[in-house]
Amino acid sequence: MKPDARSDIRHVSDAELVGQALRGSDRAFGEIVRRYQDLLYRHAERMTGRRDDAEDVVQSAFIKAHRNLRKCRDPERVGAWLFRIGANACKDFLKSQRTTVPVEKMPGLVATDGDPEREAELGSVRNEIEQALRSLPVEQREAFLMKHVEGWSYTEMSETLDVSVPALKMRVHRAREELQVLLQSYGS
Amino acid sequence: MRMDSRLQAYLDGDLPLEGLPAELRARAEEWDGLLEEIRVTAPAGAPLGLDTRVLAALEADRASAHSGWLAWLLRPRMVPVPPAAVLAAAAAIILVLGLVGLPGGGAIAESRIYVQFVVDAPAAETVHLVGDFTEWQPTVELEDADGDGVWSGRVPLLPGVHEYMFVIDGADWITDPNAAGYQDDGFGQQNAIVAVSTLNGT
Numbered sequence: 151m152k153p154d155a156r157s158d159i160r161h162v163s164d165a166e167l168v169g170q171a172l173r174g175s176d177r178a179f180g181e182i183v184r185r186y187q188d189l190l191y192r193h194a195e196r197m198t199g200r201r202d203d204a205e206d207v208v209q210s211a212f213i214k215a216h217r218n219l220r221k222c223r224d225p226e227r228v229g230a231w232l233f234r235i236g237a238n239a240c241k242d243f244l245k246s247q248r249t250t251v252p253v254e255k256m257p258g259l260v261a262t263d264g265d266p267e268r269e270a271e272l273g274s275v276r277n278e279i280e281q282a283l284r285s286l287p288v289e290q291r292e293a294f295l296m297k298h299v300e301g302w303s304y305t306e307m308s309e310t311l312d313v314s315v316p317a318l319k320m321r322v323h324r325a326r327e328e329l330q331v332l333l334q335s336y337g338s
Numbered sequence: 339m340r341m342d343s344r345l346q347a348y349l350d351g352d353l354p355l356e357g358l359p360a361e362l363r364a365r366a367e368e369w370d371g372l373l374e375e376i377r378v379t380a381p382a383g384a385p386l387g388l389d390t391r392v393l394a395a396l397e398a399d400r401a402s403a404h405s406g407w408l409a410w411l412l413r414p415r416m417v418p419v420p421p422a423a424v425l426a427a428a429a430a431i432i433l434v435l436g437l438v439g440l441p442g443g444g445a446i447a448e449s450r451i452y453v454q455f456v457v458d459a460p461a462a463e464t465v466h467l468v469g470d471f472t473e474w475q476p477t478v479e480l481e482d483a484d485g486d487g488v489w490s491g492r493v494p495l496l497p498g499v500h501e502y503m504f505v506i507d508g509a510d511w512i513t514d515p516n517a518a519g520y521q522d523d524g525f526g527q528q529n530a531i532v533a534v535s536t537l538n539g540t
Contacts, residue, residue, distance in 0.1 A: 172473070176393060183392050188383035195381040204381075205388060212392045213399050217501075218523050220474045276379045283376070298373050299380050304350070319350060326349065326369075327341050333372070 168225035171216070179219075183212055186229050189300075190236035196295050197240040199284050207243050211236040230310045237292060237311065244288050282332040286325050293318050294325035345369070450494035451534050455480065455502075457514070460487025462506045469502030469529075471495055476505050501529035 159181045162170075170178035190211060194204035215222075215235050222231045283291060292311075296302040297318075304315045311318070347353040348366050358366055455467050457480065466476035471493070480489035501521055503511050513520070517530030 176396070179396070180389055180393050183389045187388050187392070191384035191388065192381045201381075201385065205385060205391075208384065208388065209392050209395050213395055214522065216396055217399075217521065218529075220470055221523065276375065279372070279376055279379065299377055322350070323341065323346050326346065327339055329372075330341060331339050 163226070164228045165225035168219065168222060168228050172219055179216060182228060182232075186232045187212075189229065189233060193233070193295060193300060194236060194240050196283065196299065197237075197288075197291060198243060199280065203243065207239045208236060211239040214239070230306075234310050234312075241288055241292065278333060282329050285332055286328055290321045290325035290328065293321035294329075297322050349373075450496055452492045453495050453532060453534060454490060454492045455504075456488060456490040457504050457512075458488050459504070459506055462487075462489065464507055465489040466505040466508070467491060467493060467502060468505055468511075469500055471500050471502070476508065480504075495532070495534045497534050499531055499533050501531055503527075503529055 159167075159177065162178070162181070164182070164185070167178045167182050171182060187208065190208045191204055194207045194211075195201060198204050198207060211232070215232055218235075222228055224231070283294070286294065293307065296307050296311075297304070302310070304318055307313070307318050308315045342362060342365075344353060344358055345362050345365055348355065348358055348362075349369055355363060355366055457465055459465050462482075465480040465482075467478040467480055468474050468476050472478055478491060478493055480491040482489045501523075503513055505511055511527070513528050514530035518533060519531035520528040521531055523529045
């Protein structure tokens with residue numbers, strides 16, 4: 151690809167990229183992926199707690215999005231639409247895991263999954279925080295991360311997740327209360 | 339452990355720090371520190387090459403979908419012909435009525451096959467067929483000429499696998515319960531699938 155061609159596509163609007171992708175352009179869809187992969191991946195890694203799982207979840211979310219791109223009613227907000235697909239993919243993944251391994255009841259096991267590289271990377275305090283976050287119920291964790299880590303407003307969260315603002319506030323409030331307890335016990 | 343509602347309001351951004359009583363301000367600052375710690379430990383971003391792997395997976399997905407519908411088409415099967423009463427309950431049936439060239443076309447790649455869709459919706463005032471072939475816009479309105487609640491319409495489709503749904507009264511999107519297959523739409527629902535082939539297998 152010529153450098154100027156790559157540069158050109160970086161200035162194309164989301165809506166135009168969606169239009170081009172719908173007309174069969176993988177280059178346009180690739181640019182959509184590049185624009186939003188960080189957003190989806192950060193959320194997925196926090197939700198799943200594992201890099202390889204997060205990558206699988208994000209990959210499957212983009213494939214699902216490509217299959218259903220015509221259903222993106224507001225191409226200018228394709229990022230929010232993709233995030234919703236990614237967030238749902240995370241929840242589906244965690245639900246499927248829960249049927250086999252009750253990870254949320256095993257904080258000692260979910261911290262690093264025995265990955266020495268991961269253990270070395272995380273300090274003890276951060277490790278405790280990660281354990282506590284992963285011990286939260288999935289929907290509380292999702293709302294808490296969106297609000298406090300990813301910086302969404304409640305209104306944006308409501309529009310993206312299709313959940314009312316009061317319900318989202320309740321999830322975040324409960325998450326804080328849970329964290330308050332969990333971090334006290336880990337720190338003791 | 340219940341958290342003070344004023345502290346929650348502060349953390350929600352609904353109350354300034356100065357709005358908290360002195361005994362809660364220290365707690366609020368502790369929370370600010372904790373949240374900052376959580377933010378700085380957030381992953382930096384997607385691993386290198388994820389976009390390339392997504393596009394490669396997309397290509398594999400296409401190949402898989404193609405072989406999947408081809409296998410579906412070629413698989414020997416019994417084709418039941420439902421009686422009229424059952425037909426009324428069926429959401430959609432496919433009748434290959436013939437090959438029709440596109441205006442100005444004529445090449446096989448541009449040939450379309452008329453597919454008849456039928457849905458039983460006695461309470462509906464309007465029924466539209468939407469799918470990838472309409473770019474999910476309600477441009478195809480089904481008809482119920484005799485008022486028996488069974489709506490139908492014929493649509494020319496290109497060979498291949500198509501996803502579709504019905505829209506009742508412009509609002510309720512329903513999935514064909516008797517479709518040949520289904521595809522998760524990513525929003526908790528499923529699209530129905532129809533596979534269309536020309537007589538020469540293209």
